[in-house]
Amino acid sequence: MAPTRRTTLKLGSAALGALALPPGIGRAFAAGEIESHGLSTFGELALPPNFAHFAYVNPKAPRGGTLSIQIKNTSGNQNFETFDTLNIFVFKGDGAAGMDATFDSLMVGSGDEPGSMYGLVAEGVRISPDRLTYRFRIRPQARFHDGSKLTARDAAFSFNILKTRGHPVYRTILSEFAGAEAESDDMLVVRFSPRRSRDLHLVIAGLPIFSEKYWQGRDFEASTLEAPLGSGPYKLARFEQGRFIEFERVRDYWAADLPVNIGQNNFDRIRYEYYRERQVAFEGFKSGQINFNEEYTARLWATAYDFPAVREGRVKREELPNGAPTPSQGWYFNTRRAKFKDARLREALGLAFDFEWTNRNIMYSAYKRMASFFENSELKATGMPGAEELALLEPFRGKVPDEVFSEPYVPPVSDGSGSDRNLLRRADELLRAAGCKRDGNRLLLPDGQPFEIEFLDSSGALKPHTEPLQANLRKLGIVTNYRQVDAAQYKRRLDAFEFDIVTMAMGGSFTPGDGLRITWGSEAAKTPGTRNVAGVQDPAVDFLIDKIARAQSREELNIACRALDRVLRAGRYWIPMWYKDKSLIAYWDVFSRPEKSPRYSTGAPSTWWWDADKAQRINYRG
Numbered sequence: 001m002a003p004t005r006r007t008t009l010k011l012g013s014a015a016l017g018a019l020a021l022p023p024g025i026g027r028a029f030a031a032g033e034i035e036s037h038g039l040s041t042f043g044e045l046a047l048p049p050n051f052a053h054f055a056y057v058n059p060k061a062p063r064g065g066t067l068s069i070q071i072k073n074t075s076g077n078q079n080f081e082t083f084d085t086l087n088i089f090v091f092k093g094d095g096a097a098g099m100d101a102t103f104d105s106l107m108v109g110s111g112d113e114p115g116s117m118y119g120l121v122a123e124g125v126r127i128s129p130d131r132l133t134y135r136f137r138i139r140p141q142a143r144f145h146d147g148s149k150l151t152a153r154d155a156a157f158s159f160n161i162l163k164t165r166g167h168p169v170y171r172t173i174l175s176e177f178a179g180a181e182a183e184s185d186d187m188l189v190v191r192f193s194p195r196r197s198r199d200l201h202l203v204i205a206g207l208p209i210f211s212e213k214y215w216q217g218r219d220f221e222a223s224t225l226e227a228p229l230g231s232g233p234y235k236l237a238r239f240e241q242g243r244f245i246e247f248e249r250v251r252d253y254w255a256a257d258l259p260v261n262i263g264q265n266n267f268d269r270i271r272y273e274y275y276r277e278r279q280v281a282f283e284g285f286k287s288g289q290i291n292f293n294e295e296y297t298a299r300l301w302a303t304a305y306d307f308p309a310v311r312e313g314r315v316k317r318e319e320l321p322n323g324a325p326t327p328s329q330g331w332y333f334n335t336r337r338a339k340f341k342d343a344r345l346r347e348a349l350g351l352a353f354d355f356e357w358t359n360r361n362i363m364y365s366a367y368k369r370m371a372s373f374f375e376n377s378e379l380k381a382t383g384m385p386g387a388e389e390l391a392l393l394e395p396f397r398g399k400v401p402d403e404v405f406s407e408p409y410v411p412p413v414s415d416g417s418g419s420d421r422n423l424l425r426r427a428d429e430l431l432r433a434a435g436c437k438r439d440g441n442r443l444l445l446p447d448g449q450p451f452e453i454e455f456l457d458s459s460g461a462l463k464p465h466t467e468p469l470q471a472n473l474r475k476l477g478i479v480t481n482y483r484q485v486d487a488a489q490y491k492r493r494l495d496a497f498e499f500d501i502v503t504m505a506m507g508g509s510f511t512p513g514d515g516l517r518i519t520w521g522s523e524a525a526k527t528p529g530t531r532n533v534a535g536v537q538d539p540a541v542d543f544l545i546d547k548i549a550r551a552q553s554r555e556e557l558n559i560a561c562r563a564l565d566r567v568l569r570a571g572r573y574w575i576p577m578w579y580k581d582k583s584l585i586a587y588w589d590v591f592s593r594p595e596k597s598p599r600y601s602t603g604a605p606s607t608w609w610w611d612a613d614k615a616q617r618i619n620y621r622g
Contacts, residue, residue, distance in 0.1 A: 033129075036125055038116060041115030064610045066271055068273060073507070086225055092222065099227075102234055152182035155209050246269055298364050316589050317584075319585070322601060336535040354469075359578065374512075389566070393567075456500065465577075497528070
């Protein structure tokens with residue numbers, strides 16, 4: 001979890017939720033407007049207008065020290081392995097890690113309440129009765145890093161330019177945002193189309209705010225190594241392109257004492273290190289160059305943490321319940337390509353993956369098999385569809401697979417041999433049913449061309465997991481290749497959908513909404529740079545996403561998500577991988593943390609702080 005305070009737009013996952021005004025704290029205005037100190041999903045805000053701080057922070061946490069980490073989550077144009085631009089909100093370039101911490105937003109989220117937001121730049125909001133107009137009251141003390149005042153005009157400029165010139169994911173999700181304008185320096189008016197989704201105002205509340213004056217005369221869409229003027233708790237200190245980027249805490253940060261910030265932003269410096277290979281990155285952690293690491297490789301977790309600093313207690317390891325939604329990780333087929341058009345063929349390829357063997361022999365039995373796009377949540381479809389789900393699905397009977405109206409697809413359990421003959425026999429039957437033919441040891445596609453597949457990646461971390469799958473595919477007569485390319489080429493090919501199969505982990509959400517359009521919507525399938533890597537273009541999916549985005553109760557949302565899960569699983573758009581409901585955390589023993597963690601995350605390291613006594617005790621040099 002990156003050390004940022006803002007609830008940002010999570011690419012490839014749902015954005016936020018609907019507005020619900022807490023009883024007793026709003027008051028009516030002339031035009032029937034209601035005022036609130038925050039926004040929430042389907043219910044009351046847990047915290048009153050005068051709350052002191054979030055319950056999961058230490059309000060007296062000291063400040064100091066350096067947090068050294070790797071980028072583990074990306075958004076916009078960011079790349080895990082390199083960067084060549086400091087503007088992460090547009091399509092061009094490979095964006096640098098950490099830049100979102102240099103910008104403030106109107107409101108920020110709470111780790112105890114999914115889909116809730118409390119005031120940062122905005123101290124309050126007035127909502128029109130039809131919920132098409134929102135008036136955010138800007139705090140008069142809000143300032144950019146150069147001391148200039150942050151006004152409603154800056155916010156209006158920011159949201160309007162993200163809609164017209166921002167990264168495609170912003171353009172997509174802001175399609176029903178009609179525009180923003182400043183009535184005065186302290187009053188921002190945001191308007192929505194009557195077709196707006198339930199959570200669009202919350203997306204707006206979490207967007208970064210830029211300086212309009214700074215961008216005058218500059219090309220917003222261009223790559224740049226000049227840090228744009230921000231207003232957040234951190235600002236750029238120094239960087240070496242593609243190797244590291246370091247931020248320093250803003251000593252006179254205007255919002256440091258606001259309730260949403262107290263107990264957070266505790267490190268004097270945050271440094272992101274870039275590595276091409278996980279093993280090299282791990283060596284950086286062992287040497288102390290990185291001092292906090294969330295581990296994603298079960299093999300390393302099981303075997304590699306036996307170096308002197310661990311044995312001496314200078315490095316700690318923990319498995320922390322994260323309470324977060326499970327990302328849907330898998331090998332995704334590019335269905336834009338003719339060879340992947342038939343769902344029977346895609347299912348056959350999935351049968352060649354022996355999860356049981358892979359989990360036992362490569363991942364030390366640390367994981368569970370993923371089956372759902374809403375795994376490990378109440379949004380996951382199970383059993384036969386209920387009456388409410390059927391009501392949503394019936395208009396598409398005959399247009400979606402019959403399976404949608406039965407029990408959802410679950411990948412079969414193998415015999416664990418690594419090459420289950422029964423599953424491979426079933427795969428061969430499906431390939432033949434899809435029109436494939438054999439030519440000796442080769443499998444030919446229905447058009448007579450050899451069946452060849454390329455797995456595209458920028459890292460070799462999953463190569464050991466992919467090779468057994470490739471071996472089974474070769475037994476079916478399919479030619480396979482694992483192509484590892486440099487980070488820049490990988491991103492270009494991903495943005496342009498120039499691949500056969502790619503590994504992706506789509507972030508989850510407790511309250512899915514507009515963000516699903518970016519991941520599964522038909523328009524996103526045609527828009528370079530979006531997360532619809534599978535190329536899904538299905539009217540039933542679009543319909544259900546719209547139902548999800550407009551759901552007005554938790555029950556209504558859950559029903560629509562389960563229906564969508566059934567349709568997506570019936571589409572066989574992926575070979576689902578695995579998941580774990582705990583975060584594997586390793587760190588040099590130089591931190592302290594609050595007694596309580598957020599309900600829906602580990603809080604690590606965003607609520608932690610540097611402990612100088614511990615650092616001195618273990619003689620940490622970094």
